[in-house]
Amino acid sequence: MTPPDEPILPGSTLGVLGGGQLGRMFVHAAQAMGYRTAVLDADPESPAGLVSQHHICTGYDDPQGLAELARLSAAVTTEFENVPAAALAALAAQCPVSPAAAAVAVAQDRVQEKAHFARCGVACAPYAVVETAAQLATVPAALLPGILKTARLGYDGKGQVRVPTAGALAAAWDALGRQPCVLEKMLPLALECSVIVARGADGTIVHLPVQRNLHRGGILAVTEVFAGNLPRALAERALAAAMAIADGLQYVGVLCTEFFVLQDGSLLVNEIAPRPHNSGHYSQDACDLSQFELQLRTLARLPLTPPRQHSPAVMLNLLGDLWFAPGGGEQPPPWAAVLALPGTRLHLYGKREARRGRKMGHLNVSGATPEAARATALQAAALLGIEAF
Known part of the structure; x- marks a missing residue:
């Protein structure tokens, strides 16, 4: 076993509790850097399980499955906030785990979560x-x-x-x-935003830029990230609040904090997600370190360097509704036409069946200027049948 203060180097196996699309993208990031991966998920066709070197096909509460994940893995993370905290605690007795069970337990319970916000001096509704x-x-x-x-x-x-x-x-x-x-x-909202931080075991903390988000039907639809997408003072307040929340949890890993911005300019924290987040997907193509590489670095105790955004970006969430024609029959979205637009990068999650409301993938759009990225994203949205924003 690697000593607790030493980096876990490429060639080692890293474990993931949960086999969804966030796990799949973590697996891809880890494999790109030379790691092997092990995924525990009960679905034999889970997106992450399909691409991992090891897939332990069992439930989160199966002691034998957890023991096998710990045996294979130099360290374990999670990609799903509703993994039982008890499973993380059981794993932590056998191998390093981040984020810790106690931090995930806070994020799983809105009552505990809001009490934590108060302890950190961060206002909520x-x-x-x-x-x-x-x-x-x-x-x-x-x-x-x-x-x-x-x-x-x-x-x-x-x-x-x-x-x-x-x-x-x-x-x-x-x-x-x-x-x-x-x-x-219920409060008069002007907009929503989020902050993704990565915090190491030594307390080092870095962050992606503040992300401006649009939700439809309770699901993230669009994220826009570029200089000036939010007033500077507001962005600085959001960053300070997100870092205080992470420090207060002694968090290790990638943490997303979602905020409401009221019409009077007030900033209120909504909730936290103890994992990478939809609103950070643009970082795969618009930053020199993606949120999944940051997750890898925190888990493997590698140096955390501040990520830099090199291109203005817009992310479009792709739901299963796009696979259905207006008349009701299934049809594939017009990918060729979308990918003919400059700066578009398609990420699909390997899910076998499209269903309305199901997250099937995302489209990252980058451009030389915020105006160019937004114009291309609006063209892509029109081709896909996504409502303009």
Whole structure:
């Protein structure tokens, strides 16, 4: 086993809990640098499992599978925020794991997450915890209209119900199975943004540029990243908040922090994701270090150097809806026409079946200027049938 303060060098095997597209892109980044990989995921056709040297086809809570992953791997990371923290803790008894189970547990529970934001001095939307009928009955009227969110296992808009009035609150809680929730006050949003940081075991922290995001139906649709995409003072506040959150967790790995920007210019933290994030995909083609290379460096204890963005970029999320004709029949998107546009790079995730709302890939568009990148991205969106932005 490599000593805990020594780098894990190419030729070693790195493990990943989770076989989705984020794991696939980590595997590709690791293999490009000469590492071997092992993926644990129950799906025999998981995107990451299909391209890894080892695929342990079992559930996250299988002790034998976890032991095999630890045996194969010099260190293990995760690509999915809802991997049981207990699985990470079990692995950590056998090999180095980052991010740590305790940090992931905070990100998995909105109540713990918001308490952590408060400890770090970072503001979030006004909220109330709803775990019992008594708490439901005493929700302050000032929080309505609001959004009721499950405390656990919510992502991409899932596990959320809009609550326009006090009379609708009980029905919303029933619809979510009366499980622990938080009610967040709906606020007048101007835009959304995110920050991706990478923090090493020695406390070194670097970051990608602040990303401006557009969500549709609770799913990220477009990310734009270039100088001036956000006011400088706002971007600096977001960076400082994201780094404080990571430092407060003693985090090791790649962490995304998502923010709301209100119409009055206020910045509020929304949530964190203890892994690479959709909004960082542009870094594969517009930066000298992608978020997946940063994840690799934190896991393998390699030096963290500040990534540099060399091209203005726009990322378009590609959902399974694009594979369906307006009449309902399936058809492949017009990739040849899209790739004829300068600065386009297509990333598909190897998923066998397109389904509406399913993340199938993303398109990175870069240009010499922000205006050029945006114009090309709008052309690509028109060809694909994606709503303009």
